[in-house]
Amino acid sequence: MMKAPDYHLLILSALAATALMPPAARAQQVGTQSVPLCYDRVRRMDQVAAGGHLLIGAIVPATAQFRLMQTADVSGRYRKSIGLSTFDTALGGDVDASKVADRVWRLTPVADGRYVLQATDGRYLRGTRGSESATALMLSTTDSTLWTLQADADGTFALSHTDGGQPRYVTLYEHGAQTHYYGCYASATATDSRRLMLYLGRTEVHPGATLPAPADSARLAIAVQANGQTTLAQMGGEMMDGEALLLTDGSVAPDSPLGVWTCRRQTDSTFVLCDTTGACLNDRFAVQQAPFVWTLRQAGLTTASGDLRLMVQDNGRFAAVLPHEAVGHSVATLLPVGETPSLSLEGDTRTLSGAWSANALATLPWTATTTLDLTHIALPRVPADFRERPADRTTYILVSAAEAAAVPAAWSMTLACNADRPEDDAVLLTPTVLADRQAFTPPRAFRYAAGQLVYCRQVHADGGWETLCLPFDAHVPADFVVETYEGRDGISLAFHQASAIRAHQAYLLCYTGAAGAASNDFVVQASEDGRIGADAPASDTPFFGTYSGLKVLSADEGLYLLNADGSAFVRAAAGSSLPSFRAALRQPGQKASRLQLSHGGLQPDAVPTVAGEVQSDDSPLYDLTGRRVRHPSGGLYLVHGRKVVVTPHGRAVPR
Numbered sequence: 001m002m003k004a005p006d007y008h009l010l011i012l013s014a015l016a017a018t019a020l021m022p023p024a025a026r027a028q029q030v031g032t033q034s035v036p037l038c039y040d041r042v043r044r045m046d047q048v049a050a051g052g053h054l055l056i057g058a059i060v061p062a063t064a065q066f067r068l069m070q071t072a073d074v075s076g077r078y079r080k081s082i083g084l085s086t087f088d089t090a091l092g093g094d095v096d097a098s099k100v101a102d103r104v105w106r107l108t109p110v111a112d113g114r115y116v117l118q119a120t121d122g123r124y125l126r127g128t129r130g131s132e133s134a135t136a137l138m139l140s141t142t143d144s145t146l147w148t149l150q151a152d153a154d155g156t157f158a159l160s161h162t163d164g165g166q167p168r169y170v171t172l173y174e175h176g177a178q179t180h181y182y183g184c185y186a187s188a189t190a191t192d193s194r195r196l197m198l199y200l201g202r203t204e205v206h207p208g209a210t211l212p213a214p215a216d217s218a219r220l221a222i223a224v225q226a227n228g229q230t231t232l233a234q235m236g237g238e239m240m241d242g243e244a245l246l247l248t249d250g251s252v253a254p255d256s257p258l259g260v261w262t263c264r265r266q267t268d269s270t271f272v273l274c275d276t277t278g279a280c281l282n283d284r285f286a287v288q289q290a291p292f293v294w295t296l297r298q299a300g301l302t303t304a305s306g307d308l309r310l311m312v313q314d315n316g317r318f319a320a321v322l323p324h325e326a327v328g329h330s331v332a333t334l335l336p337v338g339e340t341p342s343l344s345l346e347g348d349t350r351t352l353s354g355a356w357s358a359n360a361l362a363t364l365p366w367t368a369t370t371t372l373d374l375t376h377i378a379l380p381r382v383p384a385d386f387r388e389r390p391a392d393r394t395t396y397i398l399v400s401a402a403e404a405a406a407v408p409a410a411w412s413m414t415l416a417c418n419a420d421r422p423e424d425d426a427v428l429l430t431p432t433v434l435a436d437r438q439a440f441t442p443p444r445a446f447r448y449a450a451g452q453l454v455y456c457r458q459v460h461a462d463g464g465w466e467t468l469c470l471p472f473d474a475h476v477p478a479d480f481v482v483e484t485y486e487g488r489d490g491i492s493l494a495f496h497q498a499s500a501i502r503a504h505q506a507y508l509l510c511y512t513g514a515a516g517a518a519s520n521d522f523v524v525q526a527s528e529d530g531r532i533g534a535d536a537p538a539s540d541t542p543f544f545g546t547y548s549g550l551k552v553l554s555a556d557e558g559l560y561l562l563n564a565d566g567s568a569f570v571r572a573a574a575g576s577s578l579p580s581f582r583a584a585l586r587q588p589g590q591k592a593s594r595l596q597l598s599h600g601g602l603q604p605d606a607v608p609t610v611a612g613e614v615q616s617d618d619s620p621l622y623d624l625t626g627r628r629v630r631h632p633s634g635g636l637y638l639v640h641g642r643k644v645v646v647t648p649h650g651r652a653v654p655r
Contacts, residue, residue, distance in 0.1 A: 229243065
């Protein structure tokens, strides 16, 4: 390490050389003529340009306010700090140079990894000798402290010097709740901050290295992508919002009035951009017959000959500007444009191809469409809901499994399919409510998770029975009871209560809550993960359900449907029908016009009954046909499958 006197000689030599310069050259040396147009946050040592313009700041721990270290003369022993609430500490680049003219520093390497710091007038930052724990920060025209700058892992910096063997750090010191100064301290309290944030000034945009040209004949759009937004160029250079046109594969949908250009490669790194007539785009965003050559650089789209210009978004239009004019603007790039969207209809399935924007997809007509096949397209990055999706029938959306992350929750009944293995089950992506009475016939088998499928319908509150069949397992809601078919004895059909609803099994359903004329919501959701096949559930059992509805062609089919008041199954005449999610009874050879319901299961004497204790007076009563009775007049009734006798003295179970 060099001795201190050697450092002083080096500094004095640098000062002398500066003093001998002509005034204009000296001004250029200290940076008064090259004023940055914006500032960018730097987080690593290799980003700190020697001799560049810097802002030095820190955040007040108590208030999170960002404060810059001032370079102008101040009274007192410490450097003053200036708060700047409009400065974006995450990004930078949004501050007018005139607002920070008295806070700009230049960092110059000297030797042994040390630096000197200068204000814009050429004076040096010096740490004066002070107390044992602190030194003041001053400006000097003849002397400078040699500073050490170190980058921390979090993107902040530590600036320090050594005084009498003791390292002292530049720290934002809280003198009072509203008063802060920068000083040099051996330690920092919880109210101070020595984690400095550096911002490097820019006077022009650096285009960076040349990149390969796009593929020959590629269809391209000119775009600016900044702050999470995409702006696209129209054919005349006017701006248009590109969010609805962006697709998940990085391409753009070719919706009007987007400007679409065809690439004609000249060399590996140069190309021309042509419109549909073959005319070439020039740097004035006009077309000409002679080729105008472009190139892609790390910064974006630039001209390849003459004065280097960068294509930017400026004053509501796209324009090619010089590097110093591009500061503060986002440089444009090129995005691939997808093929013209198209569709085909086969049966009730509509298959889409090409590049579909969010708007084009949202307004797609669903006439004669039950299944929308999107497995051959890239989805919009920000999809919208379908405006014409029918509500009078169940519809399905198929997407590629690779596009699953782009599917919005509003797209109910969306199935992710494996394009490489079409025989695999699809996967339900979105919560879906199965509409009562609408046919449920999925185009392919799929798996679902618990809670994804929901079914709801209105159930009468008069104590009558209804039929039910669901494609998923579910819990029985409160105030409802379901019963399964056990068998028949003569014209009596025996049912017994079930503890849960199982997928594809037929049930009787009854509301057991307070009686009333109004109906009640029966709402259930899938209680477990499961699978639904593409084919209708098996109907080889006597009591079976349907998801697509049932049409009786002839009375000889031996089908029985539950009557309107839910008290018995009656022989179905030709032309009778049954809506989806209901159940029917098949009894081949049976000629009876009516089969009675009995509840409690088959007993050896073929009479449904269960031995038990005396029933509570508030238990629901049913007559022997299965109808709920609110005001019994006496006689034999059923309570949860048990026979009871109602007398003026109450209810009793017969022996």
